[in-house]
Amino acid sequence: MTSPLPPSDVTRFVILFEGRTGSSHLISLLDSHPLVRAGTEIISGHLALSGEEERAMVRGELDIDRRDDAVAIGFKTKLSDIREKTEMARVFRESGVRVIRLRRANEVKIAVSVLNERVLRARNELSNATSTIMRTEPLVAEPAVIEGLIRQRRAFDDALDAFVQEIAQPTLEVLYEDLLADQDRVTHEVLEFLDVPPAPLRSRVVKNTSDDLRDSIRNFEELQRHFRGTEFESQLREAVPAAAWKHPDPDSLRARTARAIGTARRIRGKVRRGIARRLHPITARLRQLRPRR
Numbered sequence: 346m347t348s349p350l351p352p353s354d355v356t357r358f359v360i361l362f363e364g365r366t367g368s369s370h371l372i373s374l375l376d377s378h379p380l381v382r383a384g385t386e387i388i389s390g391h392l393a394l395s396g397e398e399e400r401a402m403v404r405g406e407l408d409i410d411r412r413d414d415a416v417a418i419g420f421k422t423k424l425s426d427i428r429e430k431t432e433m434a435r436v437f438r439e440s441g442v443r444v445i446r447l448r449r450a451n452e453v454k455i456a457v458s459v460l461n462e463r464v465l466r467a468r469n470e471l472s473n474a475t476s477t478i479m480r481t482e483p484l485v486a487e488p489a490v491i492e493g494l495i496r497q498r499r500a501f502d503d504a505l506d507a508f509v510q511e512i513a514q515p516t517l518e519v520l521y522e523d524l525l526a527d528q529d530r531v532t533h534e535v536l537e538f539l540d541v542p543p544a545p546l547r548s549r550v551v552k553n554t555s556d557d558l559r560d561s562i563r564n565f566e567e568l569q570r571h572f573r574g575t576e577f578e579s580q581l582r583e584a585v586p587a588a589a590w591k592h593p594d595p596d597s598l599r600a601r602t603a604r605a606i607g608t609a610r611r612i613r614g615k616v617r618r619g620i621a622r623r624l625h626p627i628t629a630r631l632r633q634l635r636p637r638r
Contacts, residue, residue: 356539357407357440358419361509362447363501365458367521368421371447373548374532375417380541384420388427396429400436407440417539424505434511443539446509448502449521453572453580456494457486457561483563488571495577525556525585557584 362368369385376383387406388399406420419442427433437444449455464481509516517538524531532546558581559565565581572578 355415356417356419356443356541358417358443358445358539359437360419360421360445360447361424361505362421363423363498363505365455365462366447366449367519367524368447370548370550370552371445371519371524371532371535372421373550374528374546375419375535377547378536378541378544380414380416380544381539382415382418384418386422386426387420388422392426394428396432399428400433403433403436404440407442417541424501424508430508431511434508437512438514442512442514444509444512444514444516445535445538446505446516446518447521448518451522451580451583452495452498453491453568453577454556454558454583455498456491457484457558459494460484460486460490461561483561485564486562486568488568491568522585525552555584 360368360372372383372385375381384406387402391399391402394402407418424430461481461484464484468481515538517535519531519535533543536543555561558568562568569578569581572581
């Protein structure tokens with residue numbers, strides 16, 4: 346068993362999610378911050394590793410000496426990509442990670458998004474659009490397929506919730522619908538949770554479909570009839586005003602970014618001076634106890 350990572354003034358974090366909850370958008374936003382190093386799904390890219398090798402890779406990702414001004418480092422992963430879940434939960438716990446748990450409330454839209462992802466992946470070998478020309482056309486969604494995807498997602502969510510509880514570290518739950526409706530507020534909460542000063546953020550991800558299912562499903566009326574009187578009836582009609590997923594002009598943000606970097610440097614300086622003051626009596630005592638030559 347390896348020893349815990351050493352104490353650090355850099356926040357370590359992991360984003361835990363199931364698909365179609367805005368994880369690529371959020372990780373892209375965080376990685377655009379000059380003081381955050383946010384990796385993508387590092388585990389899914391190394392599925393041939395053993396459990397021990399996988400954990401060593403994760404520890405290395407969280408313990409990298411960035412040699413720059415980063416104040417937070419982390420990555421995202423699905424639970425299904427982790428080979429030995431109990432052991433990985435121990436690594437997260439020993440590393441002192443903060444957990445960002447992504448969730449999406451509208452289960453019907455999750456199912457439709459999964460179907461759209463399959464079309465996008467078959468056409469472009471990508472799971473997310475990075476430009477508007479990559480967006481998919483409205484599709485036919487069979488009611489039975491939607492119901493099956495919802496049952497599957499509920500099982501995934503239950504397992505992920507149990508994993509988060511096993512990690513037993515500070516956790517921030519981020520709702521996809523909130524990120525879509527008010528990106529500025531949600532990203533401010535995320536940065537505050539990570540002890541990162543605010544800065545303008547920019548995402549490379551483009552929303553693949555309209556949030557109004559009438560624009561995404563060709564057989565919308567059929568689904569309305571099928572789900573009438575069920576818990577999913579209101580989810581079909583729900584449409585979140587998309588105030589988020591915006592891409593600000595980076596030239597207009599330079600001054601705010603520079604201020605954020607200056608603030609972070611001052612914070613790190615204060616933390617390091619505080620640690621040095623606390624360690625001074627110990628190091629002085631150790632020098633006294635050092636054998637004379």
